[in-house]
Amino acid sequence: MSTTDAPSPRPAADDLLVARLRAAGCVFAEEEAALLTEAAASDAVRLEELVARRVAGEPLEHLLGWVEFAGRRWSVGPGVFVPRRRTELMVAAALALPAPSTVLDLCCGCGAVGGAVLLGLRAAGAAPVLHASDVEPAAVRHARRNLEPLGAAVHEGDLLAVVPAVLRGRVDLLLCNAPYVPTDAIATMPPEARDHEPAVALDGGADGLGVLRRVVEAAPGWLAPGGSLLFEVGTDQVPGATALVEAHGLRPTVVTDDDPDADDATGGTVVVATLKVL
Incomplete structure (x- = not known):
């Protein structure tokens, strides 16, 4: 040859x-x-x-068993929503507020958002209490794996229904990475999201604000005076979201991500809604 x-x-x-x-x-x-x-x-x-x-088409993070978020690996797995890197903006916005004593993370998923805030606060010398809740059992299992070693309490159930009543009026920082994709837009999402993440973590109803309406309506009864609710929305949802929080006695501040690679249609915008002190 x-x-x-x-x-x-x-x-x-x-x-x-x-x-x-x-x-x-x-x-x-x-x-x-x-x-x-x-x-x-x-x-x-x-x-x-x-x-x-x-x-x-399975998400890489489900195969690895972890997701990197805010400089740390957090446990995730099949059937669990994978926190997006753009949601690190919510962590940064939370850490820019006065240090809270009590933090509540609703729609916590695997717990990465609340956990990252908790670790950031501790690094700054604060010692807050963290409670978290999610309705999806698989997410709760991973949230407990991620958060309980940090001393946080994780509750399984629908939003505030499972949060200890003793926290009413005492929450300084309320985080809520609620679903905000309009129902009709779910079909346009990448297959790894729409086929492998739970619909309850994606579907925000007809206009994407369905779950957030319930949270915003209830928030004033749970927030301490001057406490803040933080949530993420798409840029086209900002007018509706700010009007919603104002209608419930909260003062909105919009924080945007200046990252040119951020997907402005689906994220990179956080609303900080602070309970007005009369």
């Missing part, structure tokens, strides 16, 4: 993996390949299983 007839060198295994992921539409294929290889721990069968599931 002449040198011209010799077969071309086979691509390295990681190059083949990157090519498969890129062909499946993974934008950060190289990074994902490295993470999946790490997760497989030198087990070729396990790696093939993870790659096949990723190519089929």
Whole structure:
């Protein structure tokens, strides 16, 4: 066989993996390949299983068992909403407020938002109490895994219905990463979200503000004087959201993300609604 007839060198295994992921539409294929290889721990069968599931559309974070958020890895898994990096804006906005004594995280999902705020406050020398709640059992399991080691209490159930009544009128900081995608827009979301994350964590009703209306209506009864409610919305929902909080005796402040890569249609905007002190 002449040198011209010799077969071309086979691509390295990681190059083949990157090519498969890129062909499946993974934008950060190289990074994902490295993470999946790490997760497989030198087990070729396990790696093939993870790659096949990723190519089929499962969220990377569900396969890894964790999501990186606000500089820390938080436990997640199948059936659990994956917190978006843009929601780190809510953490930053919370940490810019006066240090609270009591924090409540509604629609907490895996607990990453409340946990990140708690750790940020502790790093600044504060010692707040954190309570969190979510209606989705799978999310609650991961929230307990993430938050209970930090001394937080996690409650399973619908919004404030399961929060200890003793917190009424004592919550200084109320976080709520509620679903705000309009029902009709769910079908336009990426498959890894609409097919693998719970609908209850995505669907905000006809205009996307259905769950938030319930939270805003109840918030004045739970907030301490001068306490604040923080939630995320899309930029086109800001007028409706600010009108909503004003109608319930709260003073709105809109915080936006200046990141040019942020998706302005679905996030990067946080409303800080502070209970007016008369």
